[in-house]
Amino acid sequence: MNMPATLNTDRYAKCIDVSKRVRWEIEQDVIRGRTLDLGKKFLPDGLSKVHELAFLTPDQQRFLSQVQGRTYANIFGLVERFICAKVMEVSQDYALGDQVALEALVRFSDEELKHQALFRRMEALAGEQMPAGYRFAPQPDEVARAVLGKSSWAVLALTLCIELFTQVHYRESIHKDPALSELWKDVFLFHWKEESQHAILDELEFVRENAKLTPEERERAVDDLIELVLAVDGIVQMQSREDAAYFIRHCGQGMSPEQCRAVESTLLAAYRWQYILSGTQIKRFADVLFAMTTPAQTERIVNALGTLSEAA
Helix, strand or coil, rough: CCCCCCCCCCHHHHHHHHHHHHHCCHHHHCCCCCCCCCCCCCCCCCHHHHHHHHCCCCCHHHHHHHHHHHHHHHHHHHHHHHHHHHHHHHHHHHHHCCCCHHHHHHHHHHHHHHHHHHHHHHHHHHHHCCEEEECCCCHHHHHHHHHHHCCCCHHHHHHHHHHHHHHHHHHHHCCCCECHHHHHHHHHHHHHHHHHHHHHHHHHHHHHHHHHCCCHHHHHHHHHHHHHHHHHHHHHHHHHHHHHHHHHHHHCCCCCCHHHHHHHHHHHHHHHHHHHHHHHHHHHHHHHHCCCCCCCHHEEEEEEEEHHHHCC
16 A cells, blocks of 8 residues: 655644643643642633523532533543544554654644543542532443544544634633633643644644545545534433533532423533534634535535534
């Protein structure tokens, strides 16, 4: 098999340079001996939507943001399982070819492994400090196997979307909110520093993969992408139910059945926004994706997303 020659060596080289400059370690740079501040929120209101539940007290809103923040970290740990596996797979195309591209992708996979360890560390800290009974329902390995069974085009499209919205969430919401737990905020500061170059590499590999496909293969890949988006929605539906039940057990005394349902529906709307809709509305993602698809394929993707947007 002939190894592809990259036309973007300078962009891969720049990612290597940035990777070296922003390199950080979990305990030394991020945790620094700290614990979570349960007197502060974990996620800003723009992501958590807790401000929409006006019947909750400030303490209840803060706790609900912490439940969501705990899930937010676990979701990233989950998606980085399949992202790391896919990056390791595509890097093999450069094993006997462009060594600059290979190094950039090897660094990418190494950083994703570190991010998984960081989010496991945060789950452990949350488990030590928050009330017992929280459960993260999705199984990372099972989800990764299902995702990786889809076409590389679809997986790389989903990966680009995820790694773009992590940056937007940090820059536009997390970074700007002084009311968040300092440790939780730092976790996503350091995560953002490395995700910035990951998104560049995602786009390069997505474009490269797209160039390989026949029109028939791309048609099937669009189907795969829609199925992946719906699968993500299935995960957030499942976890929103888990998180609502956990919140109500520990913080819902005196709430009416209608209020309990409002908590669950607001969590689902927040999770759909966090993990699907906020990413699809990023111009960079839309420009890249829709430059590759026909008008009919674009319409199918937009219609699938519109259904979720209306539900949210």
